[in-house]
Amino acid sequence: MTEPQGKRRAPRPFSEMRDVYDFLEDVRLRPSWYTFQPSVMHLQSVLFGFNVAVEIHGNAGATVFNPGGAFSEWLRHQINGQYGSLIWGYAIELEAKDRGLPAMDLFFDLLDKFRAETTR
Structure with a gap:
């Protein structure tokens, strides 16, 4: 994500x-810090x-991204x-291939659209 004056924001600590x-x-x-390859399935x-970690610690967290969740x-x-019967990561990878786009780019475009539409 680019900040004003073309500077990229520094990554934040998890805390x-x-x-x-x-x-x-x-x-x-x-993305390469978190996934084996730039893979939406990963x-x-x-x-x-x-999600497992936040549920173990008593917080509802990423369930929106679980299979069958709101994002799916x-x-x-x-x-x-x-690709409705597929897990969303694989569906995005197939859609990106059909469109000739990098899958991670398509995921983040879709994520931005999802957030804009669901936070109204």
Whole structure:
């Protein structure tokens, strides 16, 4: 994410992150730190682990990104249900391939749209 005057924001320490969206903004800055490859399927696995950790510690967290969660349901309408029976990470990777786009770029574009539409 670019800040005014073209400067990129520095990554934040985990202790300064408030929620899964703060975490995803850090992933956006440096995806290779969090995924084996720039893979949306790997990112989905990371988010599943994130959710397990916050639930173990008594907080509802990233359930929006669980299979069948709000993001998954929203995504099905964005890509016309074409990959509706697949996990959302794989569906985005297939959609990105069909569009000739990098999958992580498509994920973050979709994430921005999801947040804009669901936080109204």
